[in-house]
Amino acid sequence: MPAPPFDPDSPLLFVINAGAGAQDVDAKRAVIESALAARGRRGELRVCEPAELPRVAARAAAEAVQRRSAVVAVGGDGSLNAVAQAAHAAGCTMGVMPYGTFNYFARTHGIPTDPAAAAQLLMDARPQPVQVGAINDRVFLVNASLGIYPELLQDREAFKARFGRSRWVAFVAACATLLRAQRRLRLHIELGDQVRDVNTLTLFVGNNRLQLEQFGAHPEDTIAGTPGHGSMAALMLRPIGTLSMLGLLLHGAMGRLGEAAGVESFEFHHLVARPRLLPGRREVMVAFDGEVARMRAPIDFRVLEQPLYLLQADS
Numbered sequence: 211m212p213a214p215p216f217d218p219d220s221p222l223l224f225v226i227n228a229g230a231g232a233q234d235v236d237a238k239r240a241v242i243e244s245a246l247a248a249r250g251r252r253g254e255l256r257v258c259e260p261a262e263l264p265r266v267a268a269r270a271a272a273e274a275v276q277r278r279s280a281v282v283a284v285g286g287d288g289s290l291n292a293v294a295q296a297a298h299a300a301g302c303t304m305g306v307m308p309y310g311t312f313n314y315f316a317r318t319h320g321i322p323t324d325p326a327a328a329a330q331l332l333m334d335a336r337p338q339p340v341q342v343g344a345i346n347d348r349v350f351l352v353n354a355s356l357g358i359y360p361e362l363l364q365d366r367e368a369f370k371a372r373f374g375r376s377r378w379v380a381f382v383a384a385c386a387t388l389l390r391a392q393r394r395l396r397l398h399i400e401l402g403d404q405v406r407d408v409n410t411l412t413l414f415v416g417n418n419r420l421q422l423e424q425f426g427a428h429p430e431d432t433i434a435g436t437p438g439h440g441s442m443a444a445l446m447l448r449p450i451g452t453l454s455m456l457g458l459l460l461h462g463a464m465g466r467l468g469e470a471a472g473v474e475s476f477e478f479h480h481l482v483a484r485p486r487l488l489p490g491r492r493e494v495m496v497a498f499d500g501e502v503a504r505m506r507a508p509i510d511f512r513v514l515e516q517p518l519y520l521l522q523a524d525s
Contacts (some may be wrong), residue, residue, distance in 0.1 A: 213519050214339040216303050221252040223270045224307070229260040229286035237476065238284055238309070238325070245329035253282075263292045263427030279523055280302070282332060284325075286310025291499035294342065294487050295349045302321035303337040304451075305521035313385035315351045318420045318494055319437065319522055336524045339517035343417040343442055346505050349514070350498040352421060356483065356509060357395040396486040401478055413483055414445040415511050429475035439483055441477045442513055448472040484508040493495075 215432055216309040228235050235257055246253045258266040270281045271293075282305035283293035290306060307315040307328045319340060324327045331473040345354040394409050419438045422428045427445055428437070435441040485494050485507055 211339070211516060213339070214275070214303055215278040216280065216337050217278040218336075218518075220277045221254050221263060222246075222280055222305065223274050223277075223476050224253055224255045224282045224284055225263070225267050225270050225289075226255060226257045227263055227283075227289040227292075228257055231467045238307075241325050242307070243282070245326065245333060248330075249333040251333055253464055260288075261291060263391070264296070267296035268300070271296040271302050274302040275300050280305050280337070282307060282308065282521075286500065287312065287349050288313060288500040290315055291349070291351060291501060294351055294518055298342060298349050298514075300517065303519045305334070305335065307331050310386050310500075312421075314421045318418055319520060321338075321522070331523055332521055334524055335521035337519035337523045340520045341417065341438055341440070342514050342518045343415065343514050344510070345415070345496060346510050347499055348503075348505075350417065350475065351420045351518075352499050353414060353416045354498040354511060355412055355414040356494055356496045357410060357414075357467060358364045359412055361425075376507065379396065398484040398486070400482040401525045402480070402517045408446060409448065410444075414447075415481070416443040426472065427475055429477050430478070433477045433479065435477075435479075437477065440513070441479055442511065444476055444478055444481060448474070455492075478511075480510075480512040482508050482510050 216254075222303060226235060226238055239255060239257075242253060242255060244473065245251075256270055257264050267281065269282075273279075274281045274297075281293055281297055283290045284307045287310050290308075290382045291308075294304060306316050306319075306321050308321065308323050309325060313323045316323060323332060341414035343350050343354065348354075356378050384419070395411065395413070397408050397410060397413060398415075399406050416422045416427075417438050419428070419436060422437055424444055425442070429443045429445075433441055437443040487494065487507060493506050494509065494511060496503060
């Protein structure tokens with residue numbers, strides 16, 4: 211699909227999540243204004259609280275279409291997801307200034323994790339297509355899942371609120387969640403003409419090669435494309451005992467998750483998961499790009515035909 215019209219002289223629209231990252235809004239504003247002034251560019255800053263982010267992002271994306279400009283997400287993976295949802299729906303270009311813990315999306319697409327360097331890159335960047343996935347009606351950039359992984363994210367946020375933001379805090383939270391994992395997820399999975407029933411602790415879907423490689427869980431190449439570039443990867447964790455769970459954690463910490471017993475991974479383009487729910491229940495907890503929500507079953511994962519146009523270094 212053709213790239214949306216983009217005028218490099220039009221003001222960039224920055225959407226700043228005031229609740230993302232360790233730096234305050236004034237520091238983020240200073241980084242952006244310094245980059246704009248150094249290159250004689252114009253920009254508009256839209257600061258909002260996390261609850262206002264979807265509405266502010268949608269309005270900024272609509273304005274970016276009218277002005278032939280781009281909406282720039284300033285925050286972590288969750289903030290990027292909200293802006294990407296708006297940009298993809300509106301059909302406008304998106305830019306990124308990362309302020310998260312892991313920043314998988316930015317790093318995969320050659321965007322510096324240092325906000326000042328990322329802001330400088332935006333000044334000369336041009337729209338290039340990147341793959342996005344969908345879980346039901348939601349766009350995701352990095353990953354989406356159901357089962358224990360959404361619980362892990364909720365525990366991680368609680369640990370961060372108490373102990374601060376760091377990779378070690380995230381790792382300890384993951385250990386605490388996995389070691390008390392008992393709930394089994396019963397899924398009927400449809401992959402085209404193939405169907406199967408599985409018991410698993412989680413179904414994790416990855417759209418980011420870097421994250422999968424860091425886990426050591428990159429699946430075998432069985433279909434056209436690679437995760438993040440034509441396909442996505444699914445990881446399933448079979449219910450296992452506490453001792454085996456400790457081994458799983460060790461494999462994951464060493465970047466060798468794919469070698470651990472009880473882990474299955476495969477590539478796909480479109481997957482439908484039908485969880486077996488209790489009578490009267492129709493929704494299941496899901497996670498996408500660090501956000502947690504409830505969605506009505508069945509859960510549909512797919513590679514979207516329409517790409518997201520991302521501001522990247524002009525090659």
